[in-house]
Amino acid sequence: MTDRLVIIGAGQAGFALSAKLRMLGDMRPITMIGAEPEIPYQRPPLSKKYLLGEMTFERLTFRPAEWFVENKVELKLSTWVDAIDPAAQTVTCRGGEEIAYGTLAFATGSTPRRLPAAIGGDLKGVFVVRDKADADCLAVEMKPGRTLLVVGGGYIGLEAAAVARNLGLDVTVIEMGERILQRVASRETADAMRAIHESHGVTIREKTGLVRLIGENGHVTGAELADGTTMAVDLVIAGIGASANDALATAAGLATSNGIVVDEYARSSDPNIYAMGDCAVLPWKGAQVRLESVQNAIDQAEAVACLLVGGTEPYRPKPWFWSDQYDVKLQIAGFNLGFDETLVRPGSREGSRSVWYFSHGELIAVDAINDAKAYVTGKRLLDTGKITPDLAILADPQADLKQLLQ
Structure with missing residues (x-):
């Protein structure tokens, strides 16, 4: 033993x-x-x-x-x-x-799930981003003026799109679902993030799936989309979970x-x-x-x-997440699984806002877009179990969020 x-x-x-x-x-x-x-x-x-x-x-x-x-x-x-x-x-x-x-x-x-080889997922120039080797290979391909197709409109795909735009690539994101961030965020958060990407020149095409990738000499050169269109591409990133x-x-x-x-x-x-x-x-x-x-x-x-070492305390998760895209910091407190209502609150800075998620009247998560005060307040409420905040205060953009913690 x-x-x-x-x-x-x-x-x-x-x-x-x-x-x-x-x-x-x-x-x-x-x-x-x-x-x-x-x-x-x-x-x-x-x-x-x-x-x-x-x-x-x-x-x-x-x-x-x-x-x-x-x-x-x-x-x-x-x-x-x-x-x-x-x-x-x-x-x-x-x-x-x-x-x-x-x-x-x-x-x-x-x-990371890779695109199937049957539709061209094994072509050179098709990437996932998980480890150092992936990033090193991708860095060689990410050159200004090249065209990138991002398959999948979740956080991984959107983060990749933001980096590519910062490096000067022409970027298109396709999402086969109704909208980006469909599995992980509210429509309000998705709308805000879509607007941010489009303001930076990213083309986002929702309800658009990938039929197959087209290649020449073993390297990806194009993509046939489910809406019947074909686009030329230099590289592809799969962000499909x-x-x-x-x-x-x-x-x-x-x-x-x-x-x-x-x-x-x-x-x-x-x-x-x-x-x-x-x-x-x-x-x-x-x-x-x-x-x-x-x-x-x-x-x-x-x-x-x-x-x-002899402890007896169970693990009680207190989830929080973040995503950096351009100069935008999206901070998430809690876990929005099963939400049935949202409340959107403008932040104090231009373009900042927060989305508060509720399930059966109880607070379960907060998305804060360039709004650190909302994130900190939401996290404290969730961590301390104050999950029925005063909605009148929360809905009033002029109210001080600190009142919710009293």
């Missing part, structure tokens, strides 16, 4: 778990296994400041390589895990190395459902195995959800660390 903690995944959640354990004084052996060659690093800036050339890769790493040596966190990089055996409590790496564990943690994240990396867990017999199903303590169906971050499906107000955010990856991983 061993007390070794094996972490599969060397991203945000995996690093947060190991760092928190060491901060708490827990010196059990830790082995972190990552498929990429790089030491653990932040992913969100890859598609923003890193791609724009405003941030070096060294600034993305959580800690220098020496930290892992000094803190006795064994890093196995460029390493794939082929199988786990929950009964024997072992992990088998590609090449045959077997590692015994006392506790296993999945921090495997998610993988992501799937949880749960294949290992499924093969090992753990409960999965587009993610590894965990309880309020982040434990899987095997009590010696935890899952955290984008790969975990966790309980949320009677539903099972995946919270794909940096904040959730950190908070859930740190909650697991506290449990491993």
Whole structure:
């Protein structure tokens, strides 16, 4: 038997778990296994400041390589895990190395969905943005004057569109749904973000699907759209969602459902195995959800660390998200799943506003567009459980939002 903690995944959640354990004084052996060659690093800036050339890769790493040596966190990089055996409590790496564990943690994240090869998704010049290798390849192609087609009008697609426009590309976003941000935001937020992109010269075509990509000599050159039109393109970015990396867990017999199903303590169906971050499906107000955010990856991983050193507190998510597009900061507090009413409040700055989401009369989320005061107020209300704010104050653009916290 061993007390070794094996972490599969060397991203945000995996690093947060190991760092928190060491901060708490827990010196059990830790082995972190990552498929990429790089030491653990932040992913969100890859598609923003890193791609724009405003941030070096060294600034993305959580800690220098020496930290892992000094803190006795064994890093196995460029390493794939082929199988786990929950009964024997072992992990088998590609090449045959077997590692015994006392506790296993999945921090495997998610993988962007790619366009099918049958419609040209395997052509050169077609990208997703998930890791450093993706961003490095894309940076070579993103040249002023070239034409980019973004497939998918979610946050990933819109962020990519904003970066491309800042780099001088001609950008078109297509969304097969009724509108952009249909799955994740209200119509009011979508309208605001659409107007911002169009003011920067992005063409947004909603209710427009992709039929196929056209290529010459193996490289994408055009796109045939569902409305019967064809457009010339130099490169394509797919922003059509992501799937949880749960294949290992499924093969090992753990409960999965587009993610590894965990309880309020982040434990899987095997009590010696935890899952955290984008790969975990966790309980949320009677539903099972995946919270794909940096904040959730950190908070859930740190909650697991506290449990491993003897804590007893369950993980209670307090979701918040953000998206940077041009000079616009969209900050989101809460989780708008199941909203049935919204209230739009103008901000104090030109173009700023907030959208407040309600379900059965109770506040569940806030979208704040260049409106930090609304975001902070909404987050405090949600964190403290004051979920029935005075609507008269909220609806009055002249009222001070601080009154809601009294």
